[in-house]
Amino acid sequence: MSVLEQISENLQKGKANDVKVLVQQAIDEGTEPGSILNDGLLAGMAIIGAKFKKNEVYVPEVLVAARAMKFGTEILQPHLAAAGVKPIGSVVVGTVKGDLHDIGKNLVSMMLEGAGFNVIDIGIDQPAENFVNAAIENNAAVIGASALLTTTMTNMKEVANAVKASEIAGKTKLMIGGAPVTQAFCDEIGADGYAADAASAADLAKSIIA
Amino acid sequence: MRFISIGENIHCTRIFKVGGKRVITDNNGNDIITYHANGETRHLPIPAQFKDSANWEAGKIKHCAVAIHQGINGSDANKAAGVDYLQNMARRQEAAGACYLDLNVDEYSTDVDERVGLMKWLVETVQKASSTPLSIDSSNIQILRAGLEACDRSKAKPMINSVSLERVNAIPLVKEFKTVVVASAAGEKNLPTAVEDKMKNLARLMPLLSDAGLGNADIHIDPLVFPIATDSGNGMQYFNSARAIRSQYGADIHISGGLSNISFGMPKRNLINLVFSHLAVEAGADGGIVDPLHINDEALAALDTSTESYSLTKALLMGEDDFGMNYIMASREDRI
Numbered sequence: 001m002s003v004l005e006q007i008s009e010n011l012q013k014g015k016a017n018d019v020k021v022l023v024q025q026a027i028d029e030g031t032e033p034g035s036i037l038n039d040g041l042l043a044g045m046a047i048i049g050a051k052f053k054k055n056e057v058y059v060p061e062v063l064v065a066a067r068a069m070k071f072g073t074e075i076l077q078p079h080l081a082a083a084g085v086k087p088i089g090s091v092v093v094g095t096v097k098g099d100l101h102d103i104g105k106n107l108v109s110m111m112l113e114g115a116g117f118n119v120i121d122i123g124i125d126q127p128a129e130n131f132v133n134a135a136i137e138n139n140a141a142v143i144g145a146s147a148l149l150t151t152t153m154t155n156m157k158e159v160a161n162a163v164k165a166s167e168i169a170g171k172t173k174l175m176i177g178g179a180p181v182t183q184a185f186c187d188e189i190g191a192d193g194y195a196a197d198a199a200s201a202a203d204l205a206k207s208i209i210a
Numbered sequence: 211m212r213f214i215s216i217g218e219n220i221h222c223t224r225i226f227k228v229g230g231k232r233v234i235t236d237n238n239g240n241d242i243i244t245y246h247a248n249g250e251t252r253h254l255p256i257p258a259q260f261k262d263s264a265n266w267e268a269g270k271i272k273h274c275a276v277a278i279h280q281g282i283n284g285s286d287a288n289k290a291a292g293v294d295y296l297q298n299m300a301r302r303q304e305a306a307g308a309c310y311l312d313l314n315v316d317e318y319s320t321d322v323d324e325r326v327g328l329m330k331w332l333v334e335t336v337q338k339a340s341s342t343p344l345s346i347d348s349s350n351i352q353i354l355r356a357g358l359e360a361c362d363r364s365k366a367k368p369m370i371n372s373v374s375l376e377r378v379n380a381i382p383l384v385k386e387f388k389t390v391v392v393a394s395a396a397g398e399k400n401l402p403t404a405v406e407d408k409m410k411n412l413a414r415l416m417p418l419l420s421d422a423g424l425g426n427a428d429i430h431i432d433p434l435v436f437p438i439a440t441d442s443g444n445g446m447q448y449f450n451s452a453r454a455i456r457s458q459y460g461a462d463i464h465i466s467g468g469l470s471n472i473s474f475g476m477p478k479r480n481l482i483n484l485v486f487s488h489l490a491v492e493a494g495a496d497g498g499i500v501d502p503l504h505i506n507d508e509a510l511a512a513l514d515t516s517t518e519s520y521s522l523t524k525a526l527l528m529g530e531d532d533f534g535m536n537y538i539m540a541s542r543e544d545r546i
Contacts, residue, residue, distance in 0.1 A: 014535075058477055060534045064533050100401045103436065103437065125399055150320060180317045
């Protein structure tokens with residue numbers, strides 16, 4: 001098995017320390033940093049993400065894989081920077097105004113990082129303008145807004161309107177999700193996409209910027 | 211002591227798997243939800259608009275939402291099926307020992323006026339089949355009010371689920387309708403996990419509840435339950451909160467909460483929920499918002515604490531099984 005395959009395998013098992021050692025080994029062997037990222041770390045996360053979507057692995061298994069990924073990217077980061085490898089894009093994520101739930105949003109952030117995005121998490125209870133301002137500051141390709149309550153979900157419309165009224169209109173895509181959210185609601189408020197779960201959110205982010 | 215189970219089953223978010231045991235295609239090619247009542251199998255037809263949805267494509271169907279839809283909008287036969295489905299759920303929870311039946315229509319649609327009407331209809335429908343007091347569950351005040359107005363309050367006080375610092379505008383309903391409440395430890399700006407933050411929030415909420423005329427025996431505290439899947443410490447945070455609340459507020463107050471949240475994202479949820487409820491009671495809780503068919507006095511009394519299932523689940527919930535890996539492995543290997 002190649003070192004990149006070993007990185008992917010160990011990442012899927014959540015073996016953070018082994019991933020760290022293997023990434024260092026791949027660097028020492030002269031493997032391209034971009035290849036270590038894409039064919040090792042992200043390849044492993046993609047498999048975990050696909051299994052999670054099919055209910056073949058459980059939430060904690062995704063968490064340990066993401067932790068292993070973090071261990072690997074910490075070692076790899078300076079080499080990626082030196083080689084000029086950039087994230088595939090930045091995503092601003094947050095929970096909308098009036099809503100205090102963060103577990104779903106955090107899972108989405110993790111899956112986005114696992115898909116190679118740079119994630120800016122602005123937190124819970126965020127007014128629409130904060131999503132837009134963070135997206136402008138970070139030149140974000142995507143905004144991901146979360147809501148867990150039918151009473152707060154309507155604030156997603158304000159995020160959609162704020163995006164439309166700003167300089168990032170047409171450039172930054174808006175995706176939404178959370179228990180009460182539906183595709184019909186997404187269409188109604190004019191968001192660019194709806195994802196039913198964290199793994200789908202990462203796939204959606206990739207497809208709407210393609 | 212009786213475990214005060216607040217039956218959570220009549221809830222518009224509840225999902226069955228399409229193609230599972232409960233959702234099948236009949237001989238005529240119609241998609242139906244099957245259920246057992248009075249020793250026979252009965253059917254609830256799934257209307258077309260529920261099949262034209264992302265949920266259906268993802269293999270999920272909100273069965274209570276289907277029943278409510280049919281009960282209100284269906285043909286005469288389907289109306290009867292929708293009503294029977296919901297009343298059967300009420301009777302089954304009552305027979306299993308539910309002390310309250312929680313009703314929630316929040317995720318039926320985004321139209322508040324529509325949901326106000328649904329809640330009124332649902333309360334009236336369930337009350338015809340069961341005398342168990344109702345718990346009106348919504349994050350929207352108008353829906354809470356509609357449910358409470360429809361409640362038969364002549365025999366027992368209904369419950370409001372829930373009031374908190376982030377939802378103080380629901381507190382006047384307590385006095386107006388003479389209810390008991392689920393009081394959550396949520397703050398205006400946070401859903402705290404740490405015991406001290408929960409206690410601070412409750413210290414500010416409790417005087418508002420006593421001003422509204424509630425005694426401790428009318429208050430069911432929800433210390434907030436977060437999934438063990440996302441943080442191994444979430445079980446202990448609940449147990450420590452329950453102990454702190456019991457010691458602060460004494461014997462009369464009820465300690466409850468959405469206990470089944472603990473098992474989100476994990477395999478064999480019923481096992482986790484049962485062991486968690488057992489450990490919650492040991493820590494001072496005396497109730498929970500649960501599925502009463504699985505969590506009830508009998509099930510709690512019959513729980514065998516000498517098995518590997520119990521010890522692995524307890525270790526998970528006590529934060530002794532990092533990322534739940536031992537538990538998940540045991541579940542995969544069918545050891546629990």
